[in-house]
Amino acid sequence: MSKKNYLFHGDFVTARPEPGELTVYENAYALVRDGVLEEITLIKPSVGDDVIEVDWKGKLIIPAFSDVHLHAVQYVTTGLGYDKELLPWLTDYTFPEEARFAGRDYAARVFADLVYDLWSCGTLHSSIFSSINTDATVLLAEKLVGAGLSAYVGKVNMDRNGGIDLEETTEESIRETLRYLDLMAPFESSGVKPILTPRFAPSCTPELMRWLGDLSVKRKLPVQSHANENLDEIEWVKSLFPDSRDYMSVYHDFDLLPERGTVMAHCIYNTDEELEMMRERDILVAHCPASNANIASGIMPSTYMIDKGIRIGLGSDIGGGNRLFMGYHMSSAMKHSRLRWALTDRSSRIISFAEAFWMGTFAGGSFFGKTGALIPDYSFDALVIDDGRLSRYRPLDVLERLQRFIFVGDDRDIVARYRGGEFLPEPNVMVK
Ligand code: GUN
Numbered sequence: 486m487s488k489k490n491y492l493f494h495g496d497f498v499t500a501r502p503e504p505g506e507l508t509v510y511e512n513a514y515a516l517v518r519d520g521v522l523e524e525i526t527l528i529k530p531s532v533g534d535d536v537i538e539v540d541w542k543g544k545l546i547i548p549a550f551s552d553v554h555l556h557a558v559q560y561v562t563t564g565l566g567y568d569k570e571l572l573p574w575l576t577d578y579t580f581p582e583e584a585r586f587a588g589r590d591y592a593a594r595v596f597a598d599l600v601y602d603l604w605s606c607g608t609l610h611s612s613i614f615s616s617i618n619t620d621a622t623v624l625l626a627e628k629l630v631g632a633g634l635s636a637y638v639g640k641v642n643m644d645r646n647g648g649i650d651l652e653e654t655t656e657e658s659i660r661e662t663l664r665y666l667d668l669m670a671p672f673e674s675s676g677v678k679p680i681l682t683p684r685f686a687p688s689c690t691p692e693l694m695r696w697l698g699d700l701s702v703k704r705k706l707p708v709q710s711h712a713n714e715n716l717d718e719i720e721w722v723k724s725l726f727p728d729s730r731d732y733m734s735v736y737h738d739f740d741l742l743p744e745r746g747t748v749m750a751h752c753i754y755n756t757d758e759e760l761e762m763m764r765e766r767d768i769l770v771a772h773c774p775a776s777n778a779n780i781a782s783g784i785m786p787s788t789y790m791i792d793k794g795i796r797i798g799l800g801s802d803i804g805g806g807n808r809l810f811m812g813y814h815m816s817s818a819m820k821h822s823r824l825r826w827a828l829t830d831r832s833s834r835i836i837s838f839a840e841a842f843w844m845g846t847f848a849g850g851s852f853f854g855k856t857g858a859l860i861p862d863y864s865f866d867a868l869v870i871d872d873g874r875l876s877r878y879r880p881l882d883v884l885e886r887l888q889r890f891i892f893v894g895d896d897r898d899i900v901a902r903y904r905g906g907e908f909l910p911e912p913n914v915m916v917k
């Protein structure tokens with residue numbers, strides 16, 4: 486189906502490829518052809534009648550959000566057990582909950598709500614962990630396709646340390662991963678794709694990691710996992726993989742860090758060698774500040790990492806994080822950066838609002854293709870914000886209005902979502 490051409494009118498704000506700079510086009514016009522932004526101009530261009538005009542005068546138009554790390558199967562337990570640290574939190578709350586997703590009805594109900602809420606919050610791109618259950622994971626992918634969202638979806642691999650309810654044998658894990666890839670093949674042309682998902686090093690035997698690494702190389706498949714989140718976890722990884730130099734090297738040693746094709750969540754406690762590995766392989770770090778505070782993991786040194794040239798997107802890490810709305814995570818990233826500066830190193834730098842916005846739009850979006858910014862040649866994946874309730878007391882400039890939306894607003898203020906230039910209607914969440 487060929488796409489239509491559009492001329493959007495409104496107040497545009499976008500991050501750019503370099504962090505730290507936002508561009509504002511007030512009362513401007515964006516010409517979108519075949520789903521791709523051609524240009525934004527302050528003077529209305531004369532266009533032919535093949536172009537449909539869409540008037541959002543006075544509304545903010547921003548790039549859609551990308552959530553580069555969340556667990557669909559933790560939606561129900563989001564908010565529970567935050568008085569524990571990572572490892573007991575996983576065993577006491579998270580693993581028993583994920584085992585419930587062996588049931589189709591339960592999975593269908595939860596995923597319908599999650600997908601609706603992602604759409605509602607303007608998160609049009611996401612990199613998602615499901616559970617070890619293949620059929621539930623395919624169900625999640627179907628619902629994302631149905632809603633017109635773009636996502637990487639992973640069937641989780643765990644052949645050790647999951648307890649009796651959440652563990653596969655190595656053979657099962659291999660067989661189910663291949664079955665998962667086969668079942669995902671029909672979605673090839675949609676924006677929903679599979680991603681290899683070894684949960685984290687302690688969940689996978691060296692044998693399984695080797696097999697997954699070979700598969701990633703052979704089929705050019707992306708990989709997502711967790712690293713350097715919690716001090717007890719890091720010690721555990723050292724004892725499980727004594728031959729690897731450090732945590733990131735465990736993945737590297739098994740060829741599980743495809744260049745430009747890896748999302749690694751948390752990355753709080755990194756050695757300089759690990760940071761160099763992230764930069765060199767152009768790994769996308771999923772910074773999950775809300776989760777890192779909730780389960781007392783720590784504060785990631787975001788400016789230090791950005792200044793080393795590392796790409797950092799934002800993850801809600803549902804259910805370690807407690808909100809889907811990415812504005813909350815931009816604001817959490819800013820708070821973490823300020824607290825780290827105040828408590829540990831006043832000679833360091835704090836992230837700017839522009840950098841936080843860059844993380845949640847451009848940097849995260851870079852994992853999904855040419856998206857995440859309103860710049861020529863990029864897919865027009867955008868949100869329209871009616872910030873009337875947030876800016877009605879006195880006039881604010883466009884950047885101030887954006888800050889009000891990010892810090893004080895939420896999904897109620899998003900009045901339209903576009904993916905590839907096309908309006909994304911409210912998903913039909915009826916559970917079949
Ligand atoms: N490390 C391994 N599994 C998980 C998980 O589900 N959540 C978080 N935050 N860290 C993990």
Ligand code: FE
Nearest residue numbers: 556711750802
């Ligand atoms: Fe996580």
